[in-house]
Amino acid sequence: MSELRELVPAVIGVLVRRGADFASAEDAVQEALISAVAAKEPPHELKAWLIAVAWRKFLDAVRAEKSRRERELAVDAEPRGGPVPATDDTLRLYFLCAHPSLPPGAAVALTLRAVGGLTTRQIARAYLVPEATMAQRITRAKRRVADVRLDEPGDLATVLRVLYLVFNEGYGGDVDLAAEAIRLARQLAALSAEPEAAGLLALMLLHHARRASRTGPGGRLVPLAEQDRGLWDTALIAEGVTVLQTALSRDRLGEYQAQAAIAALHADAPTAAETDWPQIVEWYDELVRLTDSPVVRLNRAVALCEADGPGRAFAALADLDPSLPRYTAVLAHLHERAGNLADAADLYVEAARAATSEAEHAHLTRQAARLRHDGR
Structure with a gap:
């Protein structure tokens, strides 16, 4: 299923370039995903298969709407088979789903569905709301961005903020939103040369590394100073520090990098008493300068x-x-x-x-x- 979800942005991008609007393309891809999950044997060329099925779903939807005959004529001729374009539309979809016209909650839901490949039911369970409520939220979001072209420039700061919101939603239902945010942040950091994208990924990794120690029996909150550091994930900490060092080396400091630096100093301390608090204060000074x-x-x-x-x-x-x-x-x-x-x-x-x-x-x-x- 994870392989399918990773293909979602590329498949949506292909349909949009063929003439589908974003909302219709996203719906068609979701239906194709359902067909893929239900298939007894996975197709050999999964991406090409998803594109073909999603395109047929889109054409079927167009033909079913009698009031949209003109559009049907424009897209009626199905393209011939052939190599799937290598263009990666993931970054563009990030920008579209985090469009400034969308309220934060809608942007998060749309990002999880269109870029993350989650179903409406999965997102609803993660947010502990009825599926119908989440469906309405996603539908309204898609209507808002219906006329936004896929190649319009987006605001990276908005994309990063949406991913951070996803990460901070916590854990619930059958979807681990923190893990999902990290997966998406890895994609974004690989696609973008901006150091803040890497800074956000580092911040998520360093915070997520302490997950197992944050709560005790019965969900009891355990403050940082009292956490069992033996439960911290050292592999995630090492990865987070490496990602952060690479971002800082680009010499374009941003708030996520500064926050990650503070988290790294906490992670580096063998005990709470050995925490380098003076250096943490210096990083907070940088954060104040950046954000006030x-x-x-x-x-x-x-x-x-x-x-x-x-x-x-x-x-x-x-x-x-x-x-x-x-x-x-x-x-x-x-x-x-x-x-x-x-x-x-x-x-x-x-x-x-x-x-x-x-x-x-x-x-x-x-x-x-x-x-x-x-x-x-």
Whole structure:
């Protein structure tokens, strides 16, 4: 099935060049994939077979719509068989699916379907929504990009952001979205010479390497400092570091490369106590320069606390909006490091009330209980 999914962008591209619009081509390819899965014996030339079947599906759909006779006449003559063009349309489809006119959720769903080759049912299960809801989301997305030509230039930053959204969706249903995002990011990094594409891949690999250690029994959240580093995937870490070094050597620093550098420093530390916090602060300084993001500034305050103590970290929080997500949890951590255990416990309780997941709520509640027990 993975081989089939990897062929999807190329097959869609062939149909579009033959005259099909993107939405119709994508539908036809999905039907061809179903036929391929149902076949008792896989065809020898899988790509050519998929193109032939998808093209017939497209022609059948055109002929079935009586109101579109003019278009039928334009595409009625089926091309003769022959070698399949070697043109790779994967990168163009990335740009189309991450078109600026699409809201993030729609762009993610369309990317998973058209580039990832997932079915609507698989995507719906991964997002824990009804299949009909996901079908409507994908249909609306395809309508939005119906008139966008496949050869129009796209925005790489938007593509990277969509892939990062896919990665951060977590794991659910019968599709591992994090693993799927890494698969797609590998494709993109191979197709694009932009160092940020490699930077995003490195970031995903380094974060994914710690996956097995992030949760304990019953889904209990395990903070980075408490994770069992023996569970970290050293092969993924080594690959991520290599990809990152190649990206950094191009001397065009971007935010994904800087984030990956921070993740690499965490991965390189044998223990939490041996983490190179001063260098992590320097990378956060670069991230602030690149993004000026309040979230980055908040994370930098945590790094400052670890590197220099809570004093400078409190000062770093002074310019940030207290309504920022995780602000109260970070403030609680700083008070704990400063020895203000009662204040820290109260802040952990407040942060737990604002938590967006049950795991985070339980973790912050445990932190408050621990401090109140220690403060007796």
